[in-house]
Amino acid sequence: DTGVSQDPRHKITKRGQNVTFRCDPISEHNRLYWYRQTLGQGPEFLTYFQNEAQLEKSRLLSDRFSAERPKGSFSTLEIQRTEQGDSAMYLCASSSRQGATNEKLFFGSGTQLSVL
Amino acid sequence: KQEVTQIPAALSVPEGENLVLNCSFTDSAIYNLQWFRQDPGKGLTSLLLIQSSQREQTSGRLNASLDKSSGRSTLYIAASQPGDSATYLCAATGNTPLVFGKGTRLSVIA
Numbered sequence: 058d059t060g061v062s063q064d065p066r067h068k069i070t071k072r073g074q075n076v077t078f079r080c081d082p083i084s085e086h087n088r089l090y091w092y093r094q095t096l097g098q099g100p101e102f103l104t105y106f107q108n109e110a111q112l113e114k115s116r117l118l119s120d121r122f123s124a125e126r127p128k129g130s131f132s133t134l135e136i137q138r139t140e141q142g143d144s145a146m147y148l149c150a151s152s153s154r155q156g157a158t159n160e161k162l163f164f165g166s167g168t169q170l171s172v173l
Numbered sequence: 174k175q176e177v178t179q180i181p182a183a184l185s186v187p188e189g190e191n192l193v194l195n196c197s198f199t200d201s202a203i204y205n206l207q208w209f210r211q212d213p214g215k216g217l218t219s220l221l222l223i224q225s226s227q228r229e230q231t232s233g234r235l236n237a238s239l240d241k242s243s244g245r246s247t248l249y250i251a252a253s254q255p256g257d258s259a260t261y262l263c264a265a266t267g268n269t270p271l272v273f274g275k276g277t278r279l280s281v282i283a
Contacts, residue, residue, distance in 0.1 A: 059251075
C-alpha cells in the first residue's frame with residue numbers, strides 16, 4: 058500500500074495552454090475523487106469515479122475540464138485552454154467503499170497549478 | 174445543499190493547552206463526518222471518521238464528537254504540541270460526496 062500518488066507536484070503554464078494531471082490511487086480502491094482547493098478555502102468536489110464509470114460531476118467542472126479513469130486504475134484530469142482562475146491545488150483521493158457510512162478517503166499530496 | 178462551517182478560522186494557543194475546534198453542518202442527513210489535517214502546501218491526512226450512528230471517536234490525544242440533531246461536531250485536542258500546528262478541516266458526506274469547511278488554522282506556540 059503505497060498511498061495515493063499524484064504527478065506532477067507542481068505545474069506552471071501559460072494562459073491558453075492545456076495541462077494534464079495524473080492520479081494513481083491505492084491499489085484495489087474502487088472509488089477515485091478529484092477536488093480543487095484554492096488558498097484559504099476547503100477542497101471543492103469536482104468529480105468522482107467508481108471503477109471506470111464517472112458517476113458525478115460538479116457544476117464547477119466546466120467544458121474545459123475532462124477526467125478519465127480507463128480500466129478503473131489511474132485517472133487523468135485535463136484542463137484545456139487554461140485560465141488564471143484555474144490556478145489551484147488539485148487533489149485526488151481514493152477509497153474502498155464497502156458501506157455508505159464508513160467510506161474513508163485517502164488523499165494524495167496534490168498538484169499545484171499556476172497559470173500565468 | 175450541504176454547507177459546512179468551521180469556527181474559529183484561526184487559533185493560537187500555548188503548548189500544553191487543551192483546545193476545541195468546532196464544525197457545523199446544515200443537512201443532518203449525513204452518512205459520516207470526517208476530520209482531516211493539512212500541512213502547508215500538502216495533501217490531507219485523515220484523522221477521525223465518525224459514522225452517523227456514532228457519537229464520538231478517539232485516536233490518541235484526539236477526540237471527535239458528533240451531534241447530528243444539532244448539526245455539530247467538535248474536535249478536542251489534548252495537551253497540544255507544536256507539531257499539532259496545521260489546518261484542520263471537517264467534512265460531511267451524505268447523498269453528496271464530501272463537503273468541506275474552510276478549516277481552522279491552528280498554531281501551537283512552544
